[in-house]
Amino acid sequence: MTQADAPATHPALLPTDTPSVPVTLVTTASWPEAEAVLEPAHKSFAHAIGFKPKAGSLALLPGPDGSLARALFxxxxxxxPTYDRLIAGKLPGLLPEGAFRLENAPESAEGALAWLMGSYRFGRYRSSGGTKARLVAPAGIDAAEVERVAGAVALGRDLINTPANDLGPAEIEAAARALAERYDAAIDVTQGEELAQEFPLIHAVGAASTRTPRLIDLTWGPEDAPRVTLVGKGVAFDTGGLDIKPSSAxxxxxxxxxxxxxALAAADMIMGAGLRLRLRVLIPAVENAIAGNAFRPSDVLSSRAGLSVEIGNTDAEGRLILADALTLADSEAPELILDFSTLTGAARVALGPDLPAFFTxxxxLATAVAEAGRIAIDPIWRMPLHAPYASLLDSKVADLNNVSGGPFAGAITAALFLRRFAPKTKAHGHFDLYGWNPSTKPGRPEGGEVQTARLTYALLKARYGV
Known part of the structure; x- marks a missing residue:
């Protein structure tokens, strides 16, 4: 089964007029008022079961015939400080089968999106026992917009959750082609000898795999519109190369x-909304494998930019393939370049799995990104591009090394390495993300997560919205 053949992983919203059970949302402040207008039997039942409006608490209130008449959440x-604006994303996993509508929702669109994101289950290989509670579209929201965003999130989650035996560079390309076809976008793919000549770092990283490396280039929108380029690291599987990772890693x-x-999830949202921009998506897609022709520590490789790179560690391959893609992106001098990658363990040590590091x-741009993250409930944390640390990447035999060789500032030196390959574009943002939910949170099931995709859409919608 191809990725395109996989079943839908989140349900759509039901029409607003669908018969449904009300779910009354209550805060600690609003509970007394909501309690006061409950039917006497429901008020007594809520008291009897000890319902309190703490985050995630649920009470199912029966009607006279014993059927479910109302829920309190x-x-x-x-x-x-710990309030979670996606808390409604818990509901699909708590409620029984049926149609429900939200009442007293402070932000109805947020609640609907949280619900759909919380309904996601990855069911490609076995029945996932997916959620059966369905949400009626709240009145007054742009239901199509909410469904587009949730669908794009599900697309990205599916890609991350799919194991490497079923998702290599060719399958990443197939996903990009399916997206291009849906939105009538152009797509070009470079591989083989042309890749070796034009994108030598991408070719070198992927050469040891039996699965051909490639550079995927998708473009959409009017040529005279503002140019925005998204660059996404597409390492289908990373052994670490000859600097092999331990099995646990x-x-x-x-x-x-x-x-x-x-990048693909954000592109899905952007194209689906018809934003007024010229979008380019560049994905260097490789597998970092081990074979006799694998690139080695101490090798010196040429890059598309003409800079020579000494390999200090073959497990720092992501920045190599991004370097060639960023050089191509920068050649157009677009208004904005954003790159996305699961790049460094140092960023995770500093910020944990929930907060991608952002550099610019x-x-x-930093101010706009922070605001977009707040609006989209897709947080990041800005970290410094401390220019003096660039000297840590000095090489005695090449223009620069791909690692510093020391234990300090790993996320910063990686960002500084990438910055060398996009010198023309002042508005360049680099996201170093985890891409995974280690445990289930409201609206964010355990597994793959497209961190910063909704932020990117919110940022570009604010700039280029219709």
Whole structure:
């Protein structure tokens, strides 16, 4: 079964007029008022079961005939630092089968999106026992917009969750082609000898695999519109190369193409909304494998930019393939370049799995990205591009090394390495993300996650919205 053949992994919203059971959303502040207008029997039942409006609490209230008449769901305290705006994403996993509608939802569109994102289940290989509770579209929201965003998130999650035996460079290309066909976008793929000549770093990283490396180039939108380029790291599986990872570190390496999944998910949202921009998506797609022709530590490789790169570690392959793709992106001097990658363990040590690191020299972009993350409930944390650390990448035999060779500032030196390959584009943002939910949270099931995709859409919608 191809990725395109896989079943839908999230349900659509039901029409607004669908008969449904109300779910009353209550905060610690609103609960007394909501309780006061409950039917006496429902009020007594809620008291009898000890319902409190703490975050994630649920009470199912029966009608006279014993059927479900209403549900109460606690949001907690919206003023609390730990308040989760996607808390409604717990509901699909808590409610029984049936149609439901949200009442007293402070942000109806947020609640609907959280519900759909929380309904996601990866069911490609076995029945996932997916959620059966369905949500009626809240009145007054743009239901099509919510469904587009949720569908794009599901697309990206599916790609990350698919193991490498079924998702290699060719399958990443197939997913990009399917997206291009849906939106009448152009797509070009470079591989083979042309790749070796034009994108030598991408070719070198993928040469040891039996699965052909490639550079995927998708374009969409009017040629005279503002140019925005998204670059996503597409390492279908990362053994670490000759600097081989320990087995425990390989267990999640199917997610090393998470940057590509983010770029495609964001592109799905952007094209689906018809934003007024010229979009380009570049995905270097490779597998970092081990064979006699694998690139080696101490090799010196040429790049598309003409800079020579000494290989200090073959497990720092993501920045190599991104370097060639960024050089191509930068050649057009677009208004904005955003790149996405599961790049460094250092970023995870600093920020944990939930907060992607963000790097830019552009203060206006940094401010806009932070605001977009807040709006989209897709948080990031800005980290410094500390220019003096660039000297840590100095090489005695080449223009630069691909690693610093030391234990310090790994995420920063990786970002500084990438910045060398996009010198023309001032507004360049680099996201170093995890791409995975280690445990289930509201609206974010355990597994692959397209961190920063919704942020990117919110950012570009604010700039180029219809």
């Amino acid at each position: 606690g949001l907690g305290d919206p003023a609390a 390989m267990l999640l390496m199917k997610k090393d193409m998470g940057g590509a999944a983010v 020299e552009d203060e206006a």
